[in-house]
Amino acid sequence: xxxxxxxxxxxxxxxxxxxxxxxxxxxxxxxxxxxxxxxxxxxxxxxxxxxxxxxxxxxxxxxxxxxxxxxxxxxxxxxxxxxxxxxxxxxxxxxxxxxxxxxxxxxxxxxxxxxxxxxxxxxxxxxxxxxxxxxxxxxxxxxxxxxxxxxxxxx
DNA sequence: GCCAACGTTGGC
DNA sequence: GCCAACGTTGGC
Numbered sequence: 001x002x003x004x005x006x007x008x009x010x011x012x013x014x015x016x017x018x019x020x021x022x023x024x025x026x027x028x029x030x031x032x033x034x035x036x037x038x039x040x041x042x043x044x045x046x047x048x049x050x051x052x053x054x055x056x057x058x059x060x061x062x063x064x065x066x067x068x069x070x071x072x073x074x075x076x077x078x079x080x081x082x083x084x085x086x087x088x089x090x091x092x093x094x095x096x097x098x099x100x101x102x103x104x105x106x107x108x109x110x111x112x113x114x115x116x117x118x119x120x121x122x123x124x125x126x127x128x129x130x131x132x133x134x135x136x137x138x139x140x141x142x143x144x145x146x147x148x149x150x151x152x153x154x155x
Numbered sequence: 156g157c158c159a160a161c162g163t164t165g166g167c
Numbered sequence: 168g169c170c171a172a173c174g175t176t177g178g179c
Contacts, residue, residue, distance in 0.1 A: 009177090033162075056177050114178080135160045137176050 002043060003143040004050030005130065006066065006102065010057050015064040015107055018052070024104040025069050028140070029077045030085040032097060036140040041072045041098045043142070050102065051143065051151070053131070054111075061113035062151065070101035112154050125150035 006028060008014065018026055031037055045068060052064040074095035077083040090096035114131060121132040129147050130136045143151075 007177090035162095060178070137161070139176090 003148040061111040064107040065105040066102040069103040072098040075099040
């Protein structure tokens with residue numbers, strides 16, 4: 001089973017925002033990258049788990065665990081001219097962008113920081129871990145079970 | 156705020 | 168189809 005990593009800026013939508021949603025569930029909208037979209041459209045299955053990562057903040061790191069609550073469906077924010085992620089090229093009859101629903105499983109007891117992950121980047125378990133690889137800016141990315149177990153073991 | 160990385164756009 | 172210009176991401 002594939003695991004996942006979801007990146008979000010806590011100033012925009014952080015783990016506490018997810019926790020505050022009804023059912024602690026929300027849609028993961030606004031992804032406008034084809035590779036990330038394809039992951040959500042083609043590979044994400046209900047019940048799979050993902051890390052919730054805070055980016056672009058004072059202490060970037062993994063702060064929680066989420067579960068895929070609903071598999072890919074059209075991202076309606078692409079149709080809304082008022083939405084910051086509006087994309088006039090996404091036709092409602094043939095939606096270009098996809099989102100999933102994620103549900104909070106739990107917050108981690110502590111943040112597993114990007115700094116400590118980088119310090120461990122030499123470990124074979126993390127050799128291919130996207131967060132510690134240079135230049136990976138995808139907002140949604142797959143995590144192997146081995147990476148998942150290793151990272152969670154740091155908690 | 157800087158800047159490296161890198162995806163997208165558009166002229167040719 | 169190439170590639171320069173441009174915009175965005177995100178760590179620092």
